[in-house]
Structure formats: C-alpha cells, structure tokens
Amino acid sequence: xxxxxxxxxxxxxxxxxxxxxxxxxxxxxxxxxxxxxxxxxxxxxxxxxxxxxxxxxxxxxxxxxxxxxxxxxxxxxxxxxxxxxxxxxxxxxxxxxxxxxxxxxxxxxxxxxxxxxxxxxxxxxxxxxxxxxxxxxxxxxxxxxxxxxxxxxxxxxxxxxxxxxxxxxxxxxxxxxxxxxxxxxxxxxxxxxxxxxxxxxxxxxxxxxxxxxxxxxxxxxxxxxxxxxxxxxxxxxxxxxxxxxxxxxxxxxxxxxxxxxxxxxxxxxxxx
Numbered sequence: 542x543x544x545x546x547x548x549x550x551x552x553x554x555x556x557x558x559x560x561x562x563x564x565x566x567x568x569x570x571x572x573x574x575x576x577x578x579x580x581x582x583x584x585x586x587x588x589x590x591x592x593x594x595x596x597x598x599x600x601x602x603x604x605x606x607x608x609x610x611x612x613x614x615x616x617x618x619x620x621x622x623x624x625x626x627x628x629x630x631x632x633x634x635x636x637x638x639x640x641x642x643x644x645x646x647x648x649x650x651x652x653x654x655x656x657x658x659x660x661x662x663x664x665x666x667x668x669x670x671x672x673x674x675x676x677x678x679x680x681x682x683x684x685x686x687x688x689x690x691x692x693x694x695x696x697x698x699x700x701x702x703x704x705x706x707x708x709x710x711x712x713x714x715x716x717x718x719x720x721x722x723x724x725x726x727x728x729x730x731x732x733x734x735x736x737x738x739x740x741x742x743x744x745x746x747x748x749x750x751x752x753x754x755x756x757x758x759x760x761x762x763x764x765x766x767x768x769x770x771x772x773x774x775x776x777x778x779x780x781x782x783x784x785x786x787x788x789x790x791x792x793x794x795x796x797x798x799x800x801x802x803x804x805x806x807x808x809x810x811x812x813x
Contacts, residue, residue, distance in 0.1 A: 542610070543690050544626070544678025545603040548667040552585060552599035552654050553578035556638065559652040563642040568620045568651075572636045581654070585636055591662030598664065600632070600655040604678055607688040611649035616641065622681060623651055629677045635659055705762055712759050713770040715740050720778070727780050728752060 549555065557578035559565060575581035582599075589598045604626060606614060614622075623639045636656040643649050657665050675690065682689045715738040725731035732742040741758040754775060755766050766773040 542604060542606045542622075542678050542682035542687050544605075544674040544676075546630075546670045546674030547601055548597035548657060548670060549599050549601050550597055552601070552656075553582040555599075555601050555652075556581055556640075556654050559640040559642070559654070563644040566616065566641045566643070567638065568616060568641050569623060569637070569639040571633075571638075573638060581638060585656040585658075588636070588656060588660055588662065589658045592658050592664055595658060595664040597667065598657045600653075600657050600665070600667075600670070602626070602653040602655070602674055603650060604653070605648045605650035606682070608646075608648055610687045614649070619649075619651060622685070623653060625681055626674075626677055627653070627655070629680070630673060632665060635665070705764065708760060708762055709764070709769045712740060712757055712764075713773065716770070716773055725780065728778075731778070731780075 555578070560567070560577065573581050573584045575584055585599065589595070592598070604622060605611075606622075619641055620639065624633065627633045627635075627637065632655050635658075638654050640652045640654075641649065642652065657667065659665070679689050679691070681687075715735060718738065719725050719731055719734035723734050725734050728744070732744070735742045735757075739759065743756040743758060743763075744752055745754040745756070747753045752775065757764050757766055757769050757773070766775075771777075
C-alpha cells in the first residue's frame with residue numbers, strides 16, 4: 542500500500558475534486574457536516590482562525606492499496622484503514638473527511654482531507670509528513686497482510702525486465718562483442734564500440750568526476766546496466782579503475798614555459 546501526504550492551503554478545491562471523480566463515496570466525516578469543499582473548508586476555518594501563523598493549514602493524504610487488495614477490501618475495511626492511519630499519525634481528533642475512489646480497472650484508493658489545526662488552535666507538526674505517511678501506510682499494510690509498497694516496486698521491476706527479456710539478451714550479445722571480440726581497453730573505447738552497434742552508453746558521473754555507473758539505451762528502451770545483465774556492471778569490466786576520472790573532454794594544452802619565465806630574476810645590489 543502506498544501512502545502520500547502533504548500540507549496544503551487549497552482543501553476546498555481538493556475536496557470538490559475528490560467528491561466528483563471516479564464514483565466517489567464518502568466513508569467518514571469527523572466533526573464536520575458540510576457536503577462540498579466550500580462548506581467543509583468553512584468549518585475548518587473556524588479553528589484555523591485561532592492560528593494566524595500557520596499558512597499550509599490543511600492536509601491531503603492518499604492511501605492506495607494494490608489493485609488486488611483494493612478489490613477484496615470492503616468499505617468497512619477501507620474505513621478501518623483510514624482510522625488506523627489517522628490515529629497513528631496523530632490526527633484522529635482533528636476534523637477530516639475520507640473519500641473513496643473506485644476507478645474501473647485501477648487502484649481503489651482513499652483521499653483524506655484533514656484540518657491541520659486542532660480545536661485549541663495548535664498546528665500539527667508537518668515535518669517530513671510525506672515520509673511519515675508512507676511509513677505508516679507500510680506499517681498498516683504489513684499488519685493487515687496487504688501488499689507493501691516495496692513489494693509493489695519489486696513486482697513492477699520484475700515485470701519490466703520480463704517484458705524486455707529478448708531485448709536485454711541482444712544488448713548483452715553486443716556487449717560481449719565489444720569486450721571479447723574488439724577487446725575494449727577503457728570505458729570510452731567500450732562506449733564507442735557499443736555506439737557503432739547502435740547501443741548508446743550513458744555514463745553516470747559523480748561530483749568528483751569519477752565514473753560510478755552507466756545506463757544503456759537501445760531501440761527506444763533505457764535500462765540500467767545491471768538491469769540488462771549482472772555481468773555488465775562496471776566492477777565486472779577488467780579495464781575499470783575506480784580511481785580513474787572519466788574524461789569527457791580532451792585535456793587542455795599545458796602552458797609552455799618560456800626561457801625568460803624559467804630563469805629567476807636576478808637582483809643587483811648597488812655598491813657604494
């Protein structure tokens with residue numbers, strides 16, 4: 542399950558958007574009775590007027606389970622997830638509305654809009670709110686046996702590699718030609734040899750000017766070298782030297798020292 546969160550100023554527009562899109566269903570209203578963005582925001586403002594210093598005084602959160610999980614979860618399950626999330630993040634006593642979206646064939650997900658200001662006029666701490674939202678969503682997914690965000694990323698990565706399986710084989714074949722047949726002696730030579738085979742090698746250079754990795758572009762597909770084949774990583778290349786700087790330009794010609802500059806100026810002392 543993916544969790545997103547940020548502090549905003551435009552809850553009115555966000556709530557109106559959430560209510561009119563993708564067969565929206567209102568699952569929970571906490572300490573509010575309004576039916577649209579204007580009415581709900583005006584209820585938020587009643588407490589927000591007690592804190593004139595806070596500018597981004599609304600929160601917008603999105604909780605999105607995987608498609609498989611979303612299809613098997615009931616509205617009660619979604620409501621429990623929302624309540625659990627708001628309790629863990631410390632906003633369960635604040636005003637909020639939870640809206641569920643049901644896009645056909647896509648992720649069913651929740652939009653949650655919360656008044657950042659509590660009934661005493663105190664603003665909830667929004668430091669790292671996005672990271673907190675993701676961490677708490679991941680904790681809830683683990684507790685409830687749902688697919689975690691890290692698992693979703695891994696599944697997508699595997700699917701991507703499987704999709705380009707034949708293309709990866711062809712890139713690796715050309716890689717072996719550059720190294721084994723043509724005996725590339727350095728990265729620049731390897732780069733040129735691959736380019737002659739219609740494969741673009743895109744180096745990744747760190748701030749110290751050292752080569753730390755590269756990507757491969759072929760037939761419109763852009764992949765990390767390690768995604769093509771594990772033997773294509775820099776550490777597997779015999780010529781690679783970690784201390785060697787990647788030369789993107791020819792060295793500037795060294796300044797020639799003239800004979801006059803070589804000879805130190807002699808000081809003459811006047812005798813009296």
